[in-house]
Amino acid sequence: MLMTVALFLQSAVGGVLLGGIYGLLAMGLSLSWGLLKLVNLSHFALAFLGAYLTYQLGTIYGVPAYLSALIIAPLFFALGVALHSVFVRFKVKEFASLLVTFGVTILIESLIQWIWSADFLRYETPYAQTTIRLGPIFVPVLDLSAFVCAGVLAGAAWYALNKTMLGKALRAAAHDAPVASAFGINSTRVSYILAGLCSATAGIAGVFIALIGTLAPSQIEAWIGVVFAVAIIGGLGSPIGALGAGMLIGVAESLTMSVVNPAWAPLVAFSVLIVILLRKPVI
Secondary structure, eight states: OOOOHHHHHHHHHHHHHHHHHHHHHHHHHHHIIIIIOOOOTHHHHHHHHHHHHHHHHHHTSOOOHHHHHHHHHHHHHHHHHHHHHHHHHTTOOHHHHHHHHHHHHHHHHHHHHHHHOSSOEEOOOTTTTOEEEETTEEEEHHHHHHHHHHHHHHHHHHHHHHHSHHHHHHHHHHHOHHHHHHTTOOHHHHHHHHHHHHHHHHHHHHHHHHHHSEEOTTHHHHHHHHHHHHHHHHOTTOHHHHHHHHHHHHHHHHHHHHHTOGGGHHHHHHHHHHHHHHHOOOO
């Protein structure tokens, strides 16, 4: 189909904003995989648990979304620390972590179905349809908020990893834990902090998933493939890379839906991933 300039711009902007959600979700996974050497499949289930908690707090108790985020972030930090304590206690390695967190994902998905059912739910807010008009382009306020949040968190994570003592300790421990320990770095302690922060980002991503999308437990699996691809394309352990890859995939998917066929959109992330891995097979 022919694409007008307005449609192209609208699709590109929509893709960039969608990439903010992808990047926000991939950020914690990328840091966990790249620095902790743990493939945390439950990251996605935690995000949806955060989304359902946001829905519950907003629809039942009338808690605004920003307050929900302030509640969920520390709660999920604690959940991340608790889950990581299992990895540390049983010395779970990279491949085993994939299996363990897959089990945690099934557990969380079952818990969500038990509490909220498998029906589709929608968190209605007064500003759900609010947009900002920029010429022929309409920018949804909620999508823009998610993108800004993703950018702030990516920038903060980059600064923390590269400019603070804690971040340098994390990178040193990830590179060579025995040598880092010899220099007085408590690798276990810093790994707990990072695991908690990764889970907190999942919870914050869940807040925006609740605000922007429709909720159903079955959607957890639908996000896994795309976000895995985003994390790998952006470079493991790189928060800025995760956001950049999220925008790349988001724009590619959005343009594919507008120009070709929406059914082809899920193939975009994996096609880009295959091309990247063929050119640079080492993750």
